[in-house]
Amino acid sequence: MLIELTIRQFAIIDELTVQFEKGLTVLTGETGAGKSIIIDAIGLLLGGRGSAEYVRHGEKRAEIEGLFIVSDHHPLIKKAEEFGIDAQDSMFILQRNITAQGKSICRINGKLVTLAILREIGQALVDIHGQHEHQSLMQAEKHISMLDGYAAQDLAKTQKEYETLFQQAKQLQKQLLRLSENDQELAQKADLFQYQLDEIDQAKLSPEEDVQLMNERNKLAHGEKLFSLLQDSYLSLYGEGRGLDFINNAVSHLEEAASIDNELKELFESVSNSYYLLEEAAFALRDRVEQIEFDPARLEMIETRLHEIQRLKRKYGETVDEILIYASKVEEELDTILHKDDRLSTLQVELDGIWDDLFVEAKALTTIRKKAARQLTEAIHSELRSLYMEKTKFDVRITEKHPAKHSPIVNGQVIPFSPDGIDAVEFYLTTNPGEPMKPLSKVASGGEISRIMLAIKSIFSDQQGITSVIFDEVDTGVSGRVAQAIAEKIHMISIGSQVLCITHLPQVAAMADSHLYIQKYEEEDRVKTSVKILSVEEKVDEIARMISGVEVTELTREHAKELLQLAKLHKQPA
Structure with a gap:
């Protein structure tokens, strides 16, 4: 989980240190106070794209630092060791500085690392869900990775075998292409290789x-x-x-x-x-x-x-x-060129054999995905019912990809092999009875997308080793009983993972185990952002403000107290 976050000279934030607890933490405040800026800072700390624009005006650099703790047997500890990072006491301190010139300096536990390593470690620590996640849900090409994430354990062995064969096929294709070059180029290569081989042979070298x-x-x-x-x-x-x-x-x-x-x-x-x-x-x-x-x-x-x-x-x-x-390599290359026709024939036979094996593995992937698709569909229907979308029908459709220009022929059929198999996966949806299923991107509204993404996250959260989950205004476009259902769903996820949630819904705020209030103020003609941990009474006032939107009245305060009481009852074990 994320224990502490320190931000310096980042956007409108001068210097800010926030400590986080287990369970559900909500961040609320007026629009423009800096809630999303804090999430942006966490995103950069996890390896997001940086820019000089993030550096506070007039400063040399922006600094972000986060302390994370994982379980003793978390797979990330082994991954860190592979990168030469000492994960003592199962702690990870991620640091990222962005200079006014736009350059990034990244460290993990004090060791300088590349942005790619920071991203790989960071994405295994925190899962951020925001409006961009909604966009990915609307992109059909991303659906296969979501399904594969759901079926990761069942797919693992077959996927590995498929990927190995696919890489072998690609290597053989390269060799065939190289041997298919025009005769003049091959003759020139043969002459060069022969000259080099003769020169080395004449030296009569012996090892060492x-x-x-x-x-x-x-x-x-x-x-x-x-x-x-x-x-x-x-x-x-x-x-x-x-x-x-x-x-x-x-x-x-x-x-x-x-x-x-x-x-x-x-x-x-x-x-x-x-x-x-x-x-x-x-x-x-x-x-x-x-x-x-x-x-x-x-x-x-x-x-x-x-x-x-x-x-x-x-x-x-x-x-x-x-x-x-x-x-030795030159001799092998020369032999290949001099016996090009024989080599071409041998390579083609070998490649055809791999295509056959690859097709078997591809069909096995399809079988596993179809089984997982049925299970995922049932699971999402169950989640959607709890989010008051009981009339919504969801489906995971698996079809064969369209063949590419150089797709091979196996058993008389053109097979569209790709790095992840031959399947095209797309989510379909209908929100009204009697209406036909259509691609999700063409029928879902903003509020429905929020609930579908939350349903998917609820299903996936138990299967991933993520230590913290961040929801950045995923409750957009909902209200009433749906808002209450979303609040309960987010709290359920927080039982198994630390959850940080930016929200404008009083129902979600009432469900929080910890409530942080973000506010913007002026000091010495500069805008600054502060974070305050709210007491019980302050929670009542803030939730009342979220309910009324303008003026806090005694009635809205009573409503806020009622929401907090209902949340307390909901969180009690059955």
Whole structure:
């Protein structure tokens, strides 16, 4: 859930910190007070499109920061780890700064992230529903994603298999297209590949050859210095009047001393062992000195070889191993071009097989979607009845997409494969008995769209891992008993998720667990916005204002108290 939100220098907001509670929180206030600006700020914090226009006039940047807490096993914690974000104590602190030049700086738990990462994390934390959501409901092409979201668990395995096959088919199509290029271009490519392959083959490279040659060159180039250092080390240890001679003398004296004092025996053995270890080391140094070679011809040959390898590196890779890998790829490409007809035939057979498998998976997706469509239809009918739309009939229609220009033929039929299958999904509706079903976008009014979206959200809220849900004036265009039904529906959603709701309906405000009042005021010739948590008495006054619209009377206050009492009774467990 969203615990705290801080906004600085954003639009008409100077500096604002708001703390949120569990359950349903409503935000009310006069039109233009800044309610939607707060939601806009949250939207930007979740990765929405930024603009310099959001920065308060005369300021350098706008700053938005939000603290979220999720459950210990929330899938977002694993996702954050993949991005290198430390989600300690299951907390997420999202920060976004927008400069006066329109540039964005994004952080999650103090780590700089891209806008894409901020958006991916943010959209898994908060689900914002506003007028734009109504617009998406009116767009038929968005309906398939809504249905798939409802059936996500049942679709997951088949969808993954379909997507894998679809990507394989696309790759094969690219290869076929490349091989279908005109002969002149292919001949030019073949010549280039043959030249590159010959150049690499003539070098007769061996794996890690460059590393081995560099090591050998280093030894040869510093042979004299290495000989001098090892020789001096050996002579310091071995010979008359040298290190080992003195240590041997110490061993002899300690041996005699240990025969007098037994406590010195351990010390004698330690020095004696050290002597033999140093003697072995001296002999090893002597052998090493004898092995050192001075070979200027070998050094020159290595330099020449490294120069040749460096020339190939500039063309084909940073290491010898990378050059050899490149040569292998070129050889494969060349073989494909030289045996183009055979390769085309092989690829086509392989692609045809994948189209067949893809069609099987596509039909399986259709079957799952049709079953989910029936379940979704029943669920939405149930929700619509509770929103006083009992005469409304809703339907999820699944048809086959229209074939595209290059759609393949499978079993004698043109099959319109797409990234999400072959299905076209559209929601149909009729609000009056006896009227035929029509596309939702052509028959639903604003108030009906609000209720349908709320019905869908009520169904989906239990299936998503979203920690917070925001409704931005989704109750537009409704009143009376419908408004009460919407209030009860929003409260029901808040039982399973934290809900923030901007509303003009007194019925929704009365149902709130926490009521925030947004107001605009002037200070030092600047407009500012403040947020106040209303007490019980203040709630009565604000709801009375929402009822009357102008002047609060004793009658409207009594009505407000009645709404609050009814809301309290509704929220009590049955």
